[in-house]
Amino acid sequence: MxxxxxxxxxxxxxxxxxxxxxxxxxxxxxxxxxxxxxxxxxxxxxxxxxxxxxxxxxxxxxxxxxxxxxxxxxxxxxxxxxxxxxxxTARHHDHLICTRCGKIVEFKEPLIEKLQEEAAHRHGFSVEDHKMELYGLCNSCRTA
Amino acid sequence: MxxxxxxxxxxxxxxxxxxxxxxxxxxxxxxxxxxxxxxxxxxxxxxxxxxxxxxxxxxxxxxxxxxxxxxxxxxxxxxxxxxxxxxxTARHHDHLICTRCGKIVEFKEPLIEKLQEEAAHRHGFSVEDHKMELYGLCNSCRTA
DNA sequence: CCGATGATTGAAATTGATTATCATGTTCTC
DNA sequence: GAGAACATGATAATCAATTTCAATCATCGG
CATH class of the missing domain: 1.10.10.10 (Winged helix-like DNA-binding domain superfamily/Winged helix DNA-binding domain)
Incomplete structure (x- = not known):
């Protein structure tokens, strides 16, 4: 809710x-x-x-x-x-950020989260929060 | 080199x-x-x-x-x-950050990178760079 | 409901990392 | 080695965010 x-x-x-x-x-x-x-x-x-x-x-x-x-x-x-x-709404979503026009797209990737947990545990960490941002060019900026 | x-x-x-x-x-x-x-x-x-x-x-x-x-x-x-x-050394590694003591551990997870690429492509993005940080408690802080 | 207590407010000042300014000094090219 | 362009560094400026502080307000007990 x-x-x-x-x-x-x-x-x-x-x-x-x-x-x-x-x-x-x-x-x-x-x-x-x-x-x-x-x-x-x-x-x-x-x-x-x-x-x-x-x-x-x-x-x-x-x-x-x-x-x-x-x-x-x-x-x-x-x-x-x-x-x-x-x-x-913030929980468990990540961001794609266009470095040219600044557009921000949200996406989810449950499998990545699972792998994050596993990687953290391998290093003795418990995960409370995470931040994942991918920087690149969006469709319009790449073809422009 | x-x-x-x-x-x-x-x-x-x-x-x-x-x-x-x-x-x-x-x-x-x-x-x-x-x-x-x-x-x-x-x-x-x-x-x-x-x-x-x-x-x-x-x-x-x-x-x-x-x-x-x-x-x-x-x-x-x-x-x-x-x-x-x-x-x-920065290339393709991510960070685990202890929210209590501030310790920072670096780790690699090639599979996550692959999934990141895929997720980005699904949204029309090409990936130039990424940032992934996991926040939590390290071993010593969790057991202390 | 009233008054005391302690939290809250907001304008202005401050902070702290980073960048811009600008007069002076240095590098590199011919 | 002269000249043009770039670099330096002390200081000032920037800018989001926080702190200050006197005035105001919310809440609790009676």
Missing amino acids: NKTIADLNKYLADKGLKITRQREAVAQVFFDTDGHISAEELYVKVSRSYPGVGLTTVYRTLKLLKEAGLAKERRFAEDSQGVFEKED | NKTIADLNKYLADKGLKITRQREAVAQVFFDTDGHISAEELYVKVSRSYPGVGLTTVYRTLKLLKEAGLAKERRFAEDSQGVFEKED
Whole structure:
């Protein structure tokens, strides 16, 4: 099932933190967003529906969402800003990134995950998370 | 065979760029280093053998080494500085990162690479490079 | 409901890695 | 070895992200 503001509120209550208008505003817009969004973009989007929420608070709320396991942060280029996506959709998918046009395609490959687990165990590691990104040219850029 | 300063010099000559004391100093120390090293660390190391080389020049030379295909930059944590390693050892290996102690183990998994290629082709991508990092707990941290 | 306590907010300042600037110094070609 | 182009390095600038801090707000106990 999809995660909602209720999940964040539960996390906040458990930690003795407070449920505020601003946090609910940020979480609401975040959960209504599909795909990747940067803190800056989320700030703009939140400002439209709930003006008066500061960029600082957007950053802080995204951090909380990460801690609560509801959001995942990614960084596709060395010099770019981080982007966030919902953890339930983030789980177990990887990315293909076009180095020319920047297009990002998500894909799944369960067999690779299995092999990752095995490789990790051979080195005494337990896997909590993984990051796999393939960089290359997409169809349009290759034929252009 | 291992790459050396000569390879950087060849690249520089081809591009009409100049071979300088500073670039040779940075490259020398870089090629003598195994594993990962940050620009800052390399700067300190270079300063010991060849004082008077600026941090700016270390960054610039590392950029050249990357362009020449002799170095590879990685960034293991969102907020950390980039680290560099020799391209010939970097090629086709991936990383296991302990989220507790920060230990980094390198491993190879040719079968995963093959599957990556296949997955990419299914989405119309050609693969130029890839990044795969597994995050978890190493043996010592798990049993501690 | 009220007041105390401690968390939260947001504007501004700060950070930290990396890059740009620019005057000066160096390399390489002819 | 002269000249043009490139390189250097101290400093300033950048930029996402975090910290600061005084003012505000949420929550709990009574």
